[in-house]
Amino acid sequence: MSIKSFAAKIFAKSVHKKMMDWAANPVKTQQKVFDGLLNQAKNTQFGSDHSFSKINSFAEFASRVPIRDYEDLKPYVEKAVAGEADILWPGKPLYFAKTSGTTSGAKYIPLTKESMPTHVNAARNAILCYIHETGNAAFVDGKMIFLQGSPELNEKNGIKLGRLSGIVAHYVPSYLQKNRLPSWETNCIDDWETKVDAIVEETKNEDMTVISGIPSWVQMYFERLQAETNKKVGDLFKNFELFIYGGVNYEPYRAKFEELIGRKVPSIELFPASEGFFAFQDSQKEKGMLLQLDSGIFYEFIEAFKFFSENPKRLTIGEVEEGVNYVMIISTNAGLWGYNVGDTIMFTSTKPYRVVVTGRIKHFISAFGEHVIGKEVEEALNIAMKKHSFSISEFTVAPQTSPKEGLPYHEWLIEFENQPKNINEVEKTIDTAMQSQNSYYKDLIVGKILKPLVITVLDKNSFKNYMKSQGKLGGQNKVPRLANDRTLADAILNL
Missing domain, CATH: 3.30.300 (GMP Synthetase; Chain A, domain 3)
Known part of the structure; x- marks a missing residue:
């Protein structure tokens, strides 16, 4: 066992214990987050406009802060994008994660010095939970690849902006830099097909142990690898031990992946977004992903079928039930307040709180009242x-x-x-x-x-x-x- 893998096991045990402490006290944990968010943002323009200093309960918050999507919050975001300080959160954002909206054009999601670490730590902790549960840490000595957007960032009014995956690439810990692929130059290639071909060339002779990305695009990478080498991915990368994914359900791809790899490979599901890193699979034995209740995000939930009715009831973590389809609403230390991310989730467990993503509130079929998700x-x-x-x-x-x-x-x-x-x-x-x-x-x-x-x-x-x-x-x-x-x-x- 290498020093790095031995240290990873010790670190994993420590991190897991801390996680289980807050997971065992979900209501108390969320109340602490709620109080902290309001206190820190009470002197911002948004906090002043919504009388944060007078709010003493969630009921008061819900009465003063309506549910908003990006379009509703856009007037505040535009002031922050213009370089104004203390709009949604104290100071100026560190970054804006630029995403493409269907009705809004480009969307600029703020990332702050308080919120940025939660994205990095959640991704790290997902791997540490796997190490803690399985005892398998050998893969930390091999090469890891994260298929993602370009890390090149632009600048707008003194604030850097780019895709979330590109921003996070700047925060890869130093102890992983030597293990991480592709190279910076390859990661900056804009054309996806050209980029995949370059990644194949860089990785085909390496000892790849961890591969991460959205399944549909990882599949393209695997197919190009097989075409280039005429080998199964699992034969090419004999120590490939962990697939990390998010964005879409892996199950429709699983059979094809196992065919391309030539064997089964353990996987970890993530639930990240520009607005926050909400959950990750903390166990290979339990269904669902552990909701991150201690990461600067206060959660609300509205039953999906009631969401479009007038004044639907807004529930907090202690009021939800297993097996119900909810729209997830967030308030965060990046300055999003009563914000509808657009995702729908269902709790698979409430001890601790684990979720599965059931879809998007705008992605459904109910042309005849069928409510298909x-x-x-x-x-x-x-x-x-x-x-x-x-x-x-x-x-x-x-x-x-x-x-x-x-x-x-x-x-x-x-x-x-x-x-x-x-x-x-x-x-x-x-x-x-x-x-x-x-x-x-x-x-x-x-x-x-x-x-x-x-x-x-x-x-x-x-x-x-x-x-x-x-x-x-x-x-x-x-x-x-x-x-x-x-x-x-x-x-x-x-x-």
């Missing part, structure tokens, strides 16, 4: 993949409200890696699984308002070509699993 379509597809032994590259689902003939239906656009022999049987399996999960959908099928779903088989690289046409190939970009209209579906079909 991302978790349901992914689960239905996984059932079909296991039963009919096929794998996929990517998929999305959209309503077909005006078919040329017959009843409306849900159209599943699927790009297969290996196409099943009988598409009709796959359709039946998926539809049955959807009906078993969603009573609204079942009632519409039984009542002959909808006919059972229809699969449209897409050509190879359809999703890749679509993302490329939108300038969103690679990095942290991902395809929505479902939509309530046909904008995405028609765009892909019309390429």
Whole structure:
């Protein structure tokens, strides 16, 4: 055992103990975060506008601070972007994480000296929890790759800005720098396909032990590796021991990954966003990701089906239940207040609080009142993949409200890696699984308002070509699993 792996085990034990201390006292932990946020921000413009100094309870906070999305918060953000201080949080942000919004154009999410460490520490702690639980630390001596955006940053009014993954790249601990790939020069390549080819060249002869990224883009990397070397990834990287991912559900990709790798590899799921690092998988034995209650983020939850009603009830951590689909609302030490991130989650456990991501509040299908969410379509597809032994590259689902003939239906656009022999049987399996999960959908099928779903088989690289046409190939970009209209579906079909 190397000195580095031995030290990692000791550090992992210490960090895990601290985590379990706050996880065992969730309400107290969140109250401490809540009080600290209000106290620190009471003299900011936002704090003054919303009378933070007079707030003594969550109920008062909820009455003074409405739920906001980026558009609602934009007037404050624009002042911070212009270089003004003490707007949403004391002082000026350290960075702005620049993301592409669908209605807002570019979005500038503030990152502060208080919030930045929480992003770095959560990613680190996810790995340390794995080491603590499994006792496996040998991989820290090998090479690690994180497929991410360019670390090159621009500057606006004295504040640096870039993609979150590029900003975080500047905070890689010194003890990992020698192990980390790709090189800085390769990481700065803008064109994703050129970048992947360069990464293949840099890594194909290295001892890669940890690989991290969004599954769809890691799959491209694995495919290029296999094409270049004519070897399974697991044979090429004999000590590849850990896959770390986030952004989308891994399950639809798992079969293809195991085929490309040639064996099973343990994985860790992360739940990061520009707005905060919310959760990570702390156990290989338990379902869900540990919600980070002690990381400068105060959480609220609203039942998803009630979210668009007038004055929906805002719940705190001690009021949530397992198995309910919630919209997650955050207030943070980066200056986001009552902020709707857009993600929906479900608690798999409340001792401690672990969550799974169920989708996006704007990514659903309810063209006929069916309330279909991302978790349901992914689960239905996984059932079909296991039963009919096929794998996929990517998929999305959209309503077909005006078919040329017959009843409306849900159209599943699927790009297969290996196409099943009988598409009709796959359709039946998926539809049955959807009906078993969603009573609204079942009632519409039984009542002959909808006919059972229809699969449209897409050509190879359809999703890749679509993302490329939108300038969103690679990095942290991902395809929505479902939509309530046909904008995405028609765009892909019309390429």
